[in-house]
Amino acid sequence: MPDLQRPYLQSYPNGEGYFGRFGGNHYPPELRPALEELASSYQELHQTPEFQRALNNARVGLQGRPTPIHYLENLSKQVGGAQIFIKREDLNHTGAHKINHCVGFALLAKKMGKKKLIAETGAGQHGVALATAAAYFGLECEVHMGEVDIAKQSSNVGRMQLLGAHVVSATTGQSALKEASDSAFNAYLEQHAHALYAIGSAIGPHPFPMIVRDFQGVVGREAREQFMSLTNGSLPEHVVACVAGGSNAMGMYSGFIDDPEVVLHAVEPLGKSDELDQHAATLSYGRLGTLHGARSIVLQRDDGTPASVSSVASGLAYPGVGPEIAMLHEADRISISAVSDKEAIRTFFRMAKLEGIIIALESAHALAFAIRLASQCLSSERILVNLSGRGDKDVDYVLENYGTDASATLS
Incomplete structure (x- = not known):
């Protein structure tokens, strides 16, 4: 059983992205350079005064x-x-709370020179939040959502489209959140040169869990x-x-x-x-x-x-x-x-x-x-x-x- 260190937030994750025995980066090797670029860019940018000012402006003016x-x-x-x-x-x-990390990811993408945000959504709250952040920072947006959830959460689908997002239906398996995540990860694998994956929760390979936690x-x-x-x-x-x-x-x-x-x-x-x-x-x-x-x-x-x-x-x-x-x-x-x-x-x-x-x-x-x-x-x-x-x-x-x-x- 892990003995948690203090101050906690400065102790976890470790340099390899592990929280105790959990976490790490178990993703296809071809995506490792993109994830390493994200990790290094985040560490370099997120505590700078310029980044924090822009983030706070969005927190107050856009989010409320x-x-x-x-x-x-x-x-x-x-x-x-x-x-x-x-x-x-x-x-x-x-x-919802989702916009807290969506605004952070959008600003990070802008600073990294990316043109597009990709993500999954279940109830649609993350998708709407990401579409909003993308519009605010002038980025393209692609949201993957299970076919079942598209039918159940049609009002949120309409909001995403109104905000300019392209909604992709995930139709395999249960056609729900897991399948939407699978679909979004595959899209990121294909588009990582010009797109950033703004993951919807504190999941996925390092550095996503750390970044989401920090922005939240x-x-x-x-x-x-x-x-x-x-x-x-x-x-x-x-x-x-x-x-x-x-x-x-x-x-x-x-x-x-x-x-x-x-x-x-x-x-x-x-x-x-x-x-x-x-x-x-x-x-x-x-x-x-x-x-x-x-x-x-x-x-x-x-x-x-x-x-x-x-x-x-x-x-x-x-x-x-x-x-x-x-x-x-x-x-x-x-x-x-x-x-x-x-x-x-x-x-x-x-x-x-x-x-x-x-x-x-x-x-x-x-x-x-x-x-x-x-x-x-x-x-x-x-x-x-x-x-x-x-x-x-x-x-x-x-x-x-x-x-x-x-x-x-x-x-």
């Missing part, structure tokens, strides 16, 4: 940062126990300062985020990871049941493997091929997890829980009717667990949840499948 922390007074009173706070990443322009770190830095300001210098007892690849989670965790008194919770999608192919709870049921160029924990069949996955939240339907999340799990730094589709849907309705906030189905997993946790805690304890996205994209799907009242359709 900083996003606030909000106390869920109505929900907390109804649930009892701990007080529940949320970091409002849903208030970012484009509606703005969430944790803001959250820590804001929470301490609200509570006269105190930290939350619990920090909660939903987890698939890990971009929103690592962004939030980074602000508290060196504080052992703060319990970090990762909430996975249990989907329809705990049977293989019926969920996407990788940390709970996966094992060591390689997926999309990195060693990590992967949901697998007996022959080692990735399992099919299921989740009501398209952005969580992924058979792997980022290598940094895998290391933190192995080191017992994060606590793992899982939330079913039904529990997430109930929370989606509950937040809308009780707090006036329509949340993303991905975020509903994190809030559902926070509600469960709060009821088991003392009233003096505080839970901080990363509300990673808003639910506009999910409204049509939820209404079509569940109506306007979850209690009438969910037993």
Whole structure:
């Protein structure tokens, strides 16, 4: 079991891109020069005053940062126990945390002389964010999306196209997030001379997990300062985020990871049941493997091929997890829980009717667990949840499948 070093963010990953035994670069040799160019360019550019000024200008003017922390007074009173706070990443322009690293990648591509951004998307939030960043910085954009998700998230597809992106349908396998990632990686392999892959989460070969975590770190830095300001210098007892690849989670965790008194919770999608192919709870049921160029924990069949996955939240339907999340799990730094589709849907309705906030189905997993946790805690304890996205994209799907009242359709 790894013994985490401090200061954490300066210690991981190592020079070869490993987080403990996870990570590295297990991608085709022909792409190694492009990944090495990306790593060296990032290290050279991202801390320069010029880069930081341009990034901050985009953060403030385009994104609308900083996003606030909000106390869920109505929900907390109804649930009892701990007080529940949320970091409002849903208030970012484009509606989710994804734009935090999309703006960073777009600026990096511009500085590297690249002309195009390539990426995958599941729920479409990353695709919309990347198309927005590409338009802002004057770059071409190509987004790969599973055929199933294109049908489910048609409003986000329209937004991407309106912003000038070319949307490529991935039609193999389950036609979902994994297949979109496969398709995008292949496109990058062919176009890396003039394009940069702006990966959608903290996954993939080095240096992608590190870059995504660093750009998403703005969430944790803001959250820590804001929470301490609200509570006269105190930290939350619990920090909660939903987890698939890990971009929103690592962004939030980074602000508290060196504080052992703060319990970090990762909430996975249990989907329809705990049977293989019926969920996407990788940390709970996966094992060591390689997926999309990195060693990590992967949901697998007996022959080692990735399992099919299921989740009501398209952005969580992924058979792997980022290598940094895998290391933190192995080191017992994060606590793992899982939330079913039904529990997430109930929370989606509950937040809308009780707090006036329509949340993303991905975020509903994190809030559902926070509600469960709060009821088991003392009233003096505080839970901080990363509300990673808003639910506009999910409204049509939820209404079509569940109506306007979850209690009438969910037993």
